[in-house]
Amino acid sequence: MIHVRHRELVVPGQLVAEGDYRLRDGAYREGKQVYSSVVGLAYLQGEDIKIVPLQRPYIPSRGDVVIGVVVDSYHSGWVLDLNSPYTGNLFVSDLLHRKVDLNREDIGKYLGIGDLVAATVKDVDERMRVQLETEGFRKGKVDSGKLIEISPAKVPRVLGRKGSMLKILQESTGCKLIVGQNGRIIVQGEDPHMVNAVVQALLMIEREAHTSGLTDRVRLQLEKLKRRE
Amino acid sequence: MEKPEKLIVDGKRLDGRMPDELRSLRIEAGVLKRADGSAYVELGENKVLAAVYGPREMHPRHDQQPDTAVLRCRYNMAPFSVEDRKRPGPDRRSVEISKVIREALEPVLFLKLYPRSVIDVFIEILQADAGTRTAGINAASVALADAGIPMRDLVSAVAVGKVEDTIVLDLTKEEDQLGTTDMPIAIVPRKQLVTLLQMDGHLTEDEFKRALDLGFRGCAQIYEVQRQALREKYGVKEE
Structure with a gap:
């Protein structure tokens, strides 16, 4: 028994379904009932239920690409701020991909x-x-480019399905993007107009992340910005 | 303040409400740009702002819990929130209220998801007219949900009390000061769990049961407004 529509907005404590469903993030079970634990959109795929939150902190997990800011250093590495409750550690050997003799080299x-x-x-x-x-x-x-910070919950929309949104952003403007799962994005490009167009598009994606048909609107927006220069 | 002769005339209260009626309630989610989550609540003459920051790195470090996040609450009354200027800063009363609010909110949060971190909740009373701790809990729970912090349910709170032998819902300042009893309660509406219950004054067993029942019904109304506030932030109007 499902009690919500696909992509319906749910709030914490709202009954989503009853029965044996596989729960992904954003939902919890109490007996047979499945409830939402966040404000988000309910995604129902077969036996899977997941609530995609509209706002969330970034929690590091293995394999994520992140963009960090160095906040401290110690004898063999650095501490990076990850726009998260947790900081990251980067050892010199993991930066340079070789053994480093700390007695001989100044890692500064x-x-x-x-x-x-x-x-x-x-x-x-x-x-x-x-x-x-x-x-x-x-x-x-x-060492070059523009840094944009958006909410980590909205990073999946910047990438799009199978990277479709990212492809549009890069191909129609000639810019290169490094997208961190922690909500930080680096935009690199030769043409400052194009870089600004990408920045505008990214801010638009963040504003309208919870609406559908976003990829088409971003394409139109980019065309408009390109013509204006 | 001049004492009115009677607080309840022909079954109606001084402001024209019935005994089981709430004051006008307005909740707005996401009002502060720089906070991770926020909410503004107006309940009658009360005006309350709640801001949530986190989960974020806990400082001081020795207060970190290795297996769970920590919830910190600060209830604060603005100096201009009451008729006679309130001395700024925490006092005995607001420290206690901060503690009971924290304990009212903690049971619904999945704090274990964020070990070593802290979630800060700031509740600012901008204008007070009795029932600020319950209004603060209502605001804080919407702000926590707005911040995207996983929770089992929202928390709804309301004050009930006894005024001239009548059990009333959501007391005003006059009713609180001149009435017999004031009893703030906070509940987890879906499971009907009580997370805060305080009482100033006396009630018989029967009156207590009626008051609690009235409070539960009041919370159910508040709960709906809270849920609607969260939906409206993302442009979903009442169907």
Whole structure:
């Protein structure tokens, strides 16, 4: 028994369904009944129920791409702010991908406080201590581009289904985006008009994240902004 | 303030309400831009603002709990919220109210999801006219939901009391000061659990039962307004 429509807005404590459903995030069970635990949109897919929250904090999980700000350093690495209740740790060896002799090298030349780093979450333990690494494409210290911060709950809309939204943003403007799951986005591009167009589009996505048909509207918006320059 | 002769005339109260009637209630979610979640509540002459920050890193570090988040509440009355200026800052009364509000909200939150962090709730009373702690709980629970913090249910709260041998809902300042009894209650509406119950004055067993029942009915009305406030933030109007 399902008590809500697909993509219906639900509030905490609202009865969503009764019976044996598989619960993903945003819902909890009490006996046979399934209730929502957040304000969000109910997604019903077969036996799966999930509530996509409209607002949530960023909680690191393994494999996420994040953009961190260096807030502290210690003898063998740095502490990064992740726009989250938890900070991330990045060791020099995970930044440089080689063994580092700490007695010989001063690691201060690689990163300083305030620097931006695009990283991957290597591991999170049960005490929520976060290990980062900069393995992979376009990871590492970020030294150009514009930083945008949006709510982490809205990052999936920036990527779109199978990255469709991201593709539109990048291909129609020629800019490159690094999207962190923690709500930080780096926009890099040669043309400042194009960079601003992407920034406008990102802010629009954040404002209208809970509405449908967003990808088409973003495409139109970008066309308009392009013509205006 | 001049004492009125009677607080209840022909079954009606000084402001024209019936004994089981709430004051006019308005709740708006997401009013503060820089907070993670917020709510504004007007209940009669009460004006209350609640802001939620977090979960965020806990400072001081020694207050962190390794297995769970910590809820911190601050109930504060603005100096201009009452007729005679209130000395600013926490006093015995507001420290106690902060504590009972925290304990009223804690049972609905899934705090275990965010170990080592803290969720801060700030409740500011901008204008007071009796029942500010219950209005504060109503505001705080909407603000927590607005912040996206997972919770089992909202918390709804209302004061009941006895005025001239009549059990009344949602007392005004006059009724609170000149009446016999004031009893604020907070409940988790879906499961009908009481998370706050205080009483100033006396009630017989029978009166207590009637008062509690009246309070539950009042909370049910408030609960609906709270849920509607959350829906309206995202442009969903009443069907």
